Structure formats: structure tokens, C-alpha cells
Amino acid sequence: MEIRLLQATAQASLAATVARSYYVLPMAARPESLLPRPAPRRPARLGLAVLTTLIDKIVSGELPAQSMLPTEPALCEAFGVSRTVIRESLKVLEEKGLVRVKQGQGTTVAAPEQWNLLDPLVLEAAIRHDERLNILDDLIEVRVGLECQMTRQAAAKMTDAQIAELHDALVALEDLLDDPVEYLRADTEYHDMILRASGNQLGRSIIRSIHPHARGSARYDGAISVKSLLASHRGHVAIYERLAARDADGAAAAMQSHISKSWHDRKPPAPE
Numbered sequence: 001m002e003i004r005l006l007q008a009t010a011q012a013s014l015a016a017t018v019a020r021s022y023y024v025l026p027m028a029a030r031p032e033s034l035l036p037r038p039a040p041r042r043p044a045r046l047g048l049a050v051l052t053t054l055i056d057k058i059v060s061g062e063l064p065a066q067s068m069l070p071t072e073p074a075l076c077e078a079f080g081v082s083r084t085v086i087r088e089s090l091k092v093l094e095e096k097g098l099v100r101v102k103q104g105q106g107t108t109v110a111a112p113e114q115w116n117l118l119d120p121l122v123l124e125a126a127i128r129h130d131e132r133l134n135i136l137d138d139l140i141e142v143r144v145g146l147e148c149q150m151t152r153q154a155a156a157k158m159t160d161a162q163i164a165e166l167h168d169a170l171v172a173l174e175d176l177l178d179d180p181v182e183y184l185r186a187d188t189e190y191h192d193m194i195l196r197a198s199g200n201q202l203g204r205s206i207i208r209s210i211h212p213h214a215r216g217s218a219r220y221d222g223a224i225s226v227k228s229l230l231a232s233h234r235g236h237v238a239i240y241e242r243l244a245a246r247d248a249d250g251a252a253a254a255m256q257s258h259i260s261k262s263w264h265d266r267k268p269p270a271p272e
């Protein structure tokens with residue numbers, strides 16, 4: 001099957017379209033009547049507000065490891081909520097590995113090694129405050145390890161129908177080269193088709209639980225340039241070709257090169 005790839009004419013108009021589509025937010029087109037109305041300040045919402053604020057203060061380092069959290073009455077006063085809301089929030093923070101509650105000794109902030117980074121709220125905050133990109137580098141390593149192995153499994157298992165389906169997804173991706181926002185969405189789906197075909201449900205769940213929190217953050221998506229999008233697409237083509245040839249080693253190598261190189265190309269510079 002032939003993939004029509006990267007005609008020079010398409011490249012010429014791509015730069016302008018990339019710049020334009022950056023500023024189009026999907027929400028902007030929604031009629032006002034469809035926007036959600038502000039919900040009443042119910043306890044659950046208050047609890048979430050307390051929780052996300054404390055997670056942010058801990059993960060950002062504003063409340064450093066081993067430091068004591070303010071007392072329950074002080075937290076009640078600071079947030080203007082009941083003791084029940086504060087206690088519930090502290091319990092959830094403890095479940096996420098962010099604090100240790102010791103009877104009679106108060107609550108201390110736990111060391112980062114104890115944090116549960118698979119928890120969506122913790123991971124989201126960690127990525128937001130990941131100025132040195134350590135978490136994102138780790139996330140790329142996890143993706144490389146798991147996705148390469150799963151691509152290898154997929155090469156051995158994919159049916160002709162699944163290969164044909166992947167080809168259709170690749171053609172659809174190519175049609176989105178002038179729409180980076182949509183391309184990134186379809187990119188995630190393209191990878192997911194391969195993960196699904198591998199039959200490794202646990203691996204797929206791990207990737208699906210960590211990747212959406214990275215995708216969408218400016219640090220992870222980086223600066224999308226015409227050049228980086230085209231390079232990424234070439235990677236998708238190479239993965240497809242190796243899978244279609246049932247070349248397990250080649251498909252795994254193509255996946256490794258694609259994930260590592262795409263990150264290298266779009267990774268923002270870390271501060272000095």
C-alpha cells in the first residue's frame with residue numbers, strides 16, 4: 001500500500017496553517033447557552049478545591065517534604081470550610097502518598113519518592129511544576145519501554161484487517177498535517193490502535209492513564225513546528241511499514257526512534 005507523503009506543495013502552505021490553528025480553541029465556537037452553569041458550592045466541590053490547592057502547594061515545593069501542614073483549625077479558617085471537609089481532604093492526600101498523618105503529632109509532607117504519580121491530580125500537578133522536565137523525561141522512558149515491547153507483540157498478532165485499519169488511520173493522519181491540534185489527537189489514537197492490537201491490556205492501561213495528562217500540557221506538546229510535525233509523521237509511516245511487513249524488531253525500533261526523536265525535537269529547553 002502506498003502512502004502519499006509530504007508533497008512539497010502541502011509543505012509550503014503548512015506554516016501559515018500551523019500558526020492559524022494554534023489560536024482556535026474548540027470552546028470558542030460553543031454557543032453560550034451550552035456552557036455549563038456554575039454549580040452551587042457543595043461540600044464535594046469545596047473538598048476538591050481544598051485538595052487541589054494543597055496538592056499544588058506540596059508538589060510545587062511551597063510546602064517542602066518533612067514540613068508540617070497547618071493544624072486542622074488553621075486549615076478550616078484558611079479555606080473557610082468545615083472540619084469534616086479538611087479531614088476528608090487530608091485522608092485523600094494521605095492515600096495519594098503526599099502526606100503522613102500521625103495521631104497526636106499532626107500532618108507532615110511526604111518525600112517525593114512516596115507520591116503516587118499514577119494519580120491523575122498528582123501527575124497533572126507534577127507536570128505543571130516540572131520545570132526541569134524530569135517527570136516528562138521519565139514519562140518518555142516509560143512510553144519507549146512499554147510501547148516498543150507492545151509494538152513487537154502487535155507485529156506478531158495483527159490481523160490483515162487490523163493492518164488495513166491502521167493504514168486508514170495513517171492516511172487520516174496525513175490529511176491532518178495542516179491542523180496540528182487535530183493531528184496530535186489523532187496521533188494518540190494511532191498509537192492506541194497499536195497498543196490495543198498488542199493484546200497487553202495492562203500496558204495499554206498504564207499508557208492511557210499517564211499520557212493524556214502529559215498531552216495537552218504546553219511543556220509536553222512543546223513548540224509544534226512544521227518540521228517537527230513532518231518528522232513525527234515520517235515516524236508513523238515507518239512504524240506502519242514495519243508492522244505491515246510483520247517485522248517485529250523493525251517495528252519496535254521504529255517506535256523507539258519515533259517517540260525518542262519526537263520528544264527530542266519538541267522538548268523545550270530546561271532552565272539553567
Ligand SMILES: [Zn+2]
Binds near residue numbers: 188191
Ligand atoms: Zn506518534
